[in-house]
Amino acid sequence: MKVMFTFFLSILILSRINAQWIPQNSGTTNSLTDVYFIDGGTGWVVGSFGIILKTVDGGTTWYSQTSGVTNHLTSIYFIDENTGWAVGHNRTILRTTDGGSNWSILLSGSYSLSSVFFVDDSTGWAVGSGGNILKTTNGNYWSQQASGTTVDLRSVYFINENIGWIVGGQIYDPGIILRTTNGGTDWTSTISDTIGYLASVFFIDEDIGWAAGQYGTIIKTVDGGTDWFTQSISQAANLNSIWFTDANTGYAVGQAAGIYGTILKTTDGGTDWFIQTAGTINTINSVFFIDALTGWVVGYNGTILKTTNGGVTSLEEDKNQTHPDNYHLEQNYPNPFNPATIISYQLPVAANISIKVYDVLGSEVATLVDEHKPAGNYEVEFNEPYLSSGIYFYKLQSGSFIETKKMVLIR
Secondary structure (H helix, E strand, O other): OHHHHHHHHHHHHHHHHHOOOEEEOOOOOOOEEEEEEOOOOOEEEEEHHHOEEEEOOOOOOOEEEOOOOOOOEEEEEEOOOOOEEEEEOOOEEEEEOOOOOOOEEEEOOOOOEEEEEEOOOOOEEEEEHHHOEEEEOOOOOEEEEOOOOOOOEEEEEEOOOOOEEEEEOOOOOOOEEEEEOOOOOOOEEEEOOOOOOEEEEEEOOOOOEEEEEHHHOEEEEOOOOOOOEEOOOOOOEEEEEEEEOOOOOEEEEEEEOOOEEEEEEEOOOOOOOEEOOOOOOOOEEEEEEOOOOOEEEEEHHHOEEEEOOOOOOHHHHHHHHOOOOOOEEOOOEOOOEOOOEEEEEEEOOOEEEEEEEEEOOOOEEEEEEEEEEOOEEEEEEEOOOOOOOEEEEEEEEEOOEEEEEEEEEOO
8 A cells, every 4th residue: 555655646746747837726616718917927817707816926826806797708908017908798898907906897788709909008909709899999988890790700819000810700610810901990801721710819920820729720821811821730629729929939728639628839830739738637718928938828617727938848848859769650549439539640750641541441531641741749630520430440651651550439
């Protein structure tokens, strides 16, 4: 018994040492939907039932603020330590000018707002369901802008008072992208090539930006949104939020395989993404970084995690930065599975590879990967909602190397 206790204690200590996303005590089990910091110490979180939390010590302690509403709050934005806004369901818009000690209800109504963004202390936008866009030029009074669409708008981002983007879409429909160059007087709409909605958008300048959403989608533009191309992340995830600290380093968060909290990181502008150790089974809703290394994520069941080193553990550095010695195809996990499973593989050199799935008769049912990839460790999702239960085979091929494994789908 003593040996077994020591063994489990060692695992616990090792897990804590390797975990570079550290849990913080939020003091609530409410779902937390968004997080915003103005510096390394002062930040806010919003969530279900009108909850607003604040910290002044980087998240070591969080305390509740009185929002005055019980609606689900979805997004929060602060200009400085005093002035901020929060939006949510029932067209709720709240404003504070004293750091959240007091919140004023500016607006309420019938539809939901999902995202708010300000470029200064007076000019901001809020977007939501039914294609609704609201704008303010004094921080208090809001007016409607014509979006030209009735689909749900989920995220808004502006580079300056003129140039901005909005993304959204309905579940299972292609994502929509709106762009303005005159502060929202006119919006240009683009239907993306994605197979699901877009939940989050982020730009680092007028040209380079990313959007993320349903089915693990991440798309990128380098011309201000005129053209978008899909980046190959190959993760079994719905992504809720995306954030970049510079042109190369970024994070996307959500849920994988329906249950696991997911944090993805890229260090090459999104060409390659790898999973970080989140240490939670709760869906993650939002990510925010105050500098290159210090960031927070929030999610279901009061989840708040913080990193001060970009979230990378020594194990992840070994896994994602050291080239493997040989080709290898891992057993999928979970197995059996329903509806999605993750297949991991490794490449010792840059190569053209394919991963395909076959039924027991040898008929191809899906192509998961078919492209040139650098050496490294990768994961790809298999999720075909219309396949029947049964045994399937997945095959990795690169040149003369071939490896095949079996998996079981149970409906």
